[in-house]
Amino acid sequence: AQKVTQAQTEISVVEKEDVTLDCVYETRDTTYYLFWYKQPPSGELVFLIRRNSFDEQNEISGRYSWNFQKSTSSFNFTITASQVVDSAVYFCALRNGGTSYGKLTFGQGTILTVHP
Amino acid sequence: EAGVTQFPSHSVIEKGQTVTLRCDPISGHDNLYWYRRVMGKEIKFLLHFVKESKQDESGMPNNRFLAERTGGTYSTLKVQPAELEDSGVYFCASSPLGNRNTEAFFGQGTRLTVV
Numbered sequence: 001a002q003k004v005t006q007a008q009t010e011i012s013v014v015e016k017e018d019v020t021l022d023c024v025y026e027t028r029d030t031t032y033y034l035f036w037y038k039q040p041p042s043g044e045l046v047f048l049i050r051r052n053s054f055d056e057q058n059e060i061s062g063r064y065s066w067n068f069q070k071s072t073s074s075f076n077f078t079i080t081a082s083q084v085v086d087s088a089v090y091f092c093a094l095r096n097g098g099t100s101y102g103k104l105t106f107g108q109g110t111i112l113t114v115h116p
Numbered sequence: 117e118a119g120v121t122q123f124p125s126h127s128v129i130e131k132g133q134t135v136t137l138r139c140d141p142i143s144g145h146d147n148l149y150w151y152r153r154v155m156g157k158e159i160k161f162l163l164h165f166v167k168e169s170k171q172d173e174s175g176m177p178n179n180r181f182l183a184e185r186t187g188g189t190y191s192t193l194k195v196q197p198a199e200l201e202d203s204g205v206y207f208c209a210s211s212p213l214g215n216r217n218t219e220a221f222f223g224q225g226t227r228l229t230v231v
Contacts, residue, residue: 004158027227041222043125043225043227044223045159045207045209046222047219050219075180091158091159093159103149103164104151104159104184105158105161106159106160108153108156108157109158109159
């Protein structure tokens, strides 16, 4: 069985602060994929990143960066110099390599509020 | 290119009534998924279509839920009769067939409230 835990239910920061969203996962598979999705107020889930289990290289995309550590089963997401537009619900998700292409196991989500 | 479209965006119905949710996937995407998020909890998988066939329906909560995808294009999810615990946001997602290394594209969800 697989599980994704996002321990932070809500985070509130002031604009320009850095913020890290935590994600811890559990799986017995050796091949798996990790994802982050953003849900803005408009409701849709917006894909942010996908990492496979064999690639532990950290990734940076603009103000976003991701830290994947298999040793601690974590896939944390950092927003640098946060902006009001970053306010959203963020979901971490896991897909095992052997399952159907889109069957994801999600965490509970972290509500991020960035105040001006 | 149009994204995944869900209709309606909101629905409020009384307990015991029937509701049908619709999902139009991205054109050409043979994989179609339904997920549900109950208030404040994680988003949970309901089922997966490959074209018109149900590939995996292990997440369907009970037989009050019926999903169809006639013709392999749009899909409907019917709840009959609706119960209070069915309230939540229902998401649909789609992805192309034959490529494991891709993400699923999600719609904006349908917020269902059963009163």
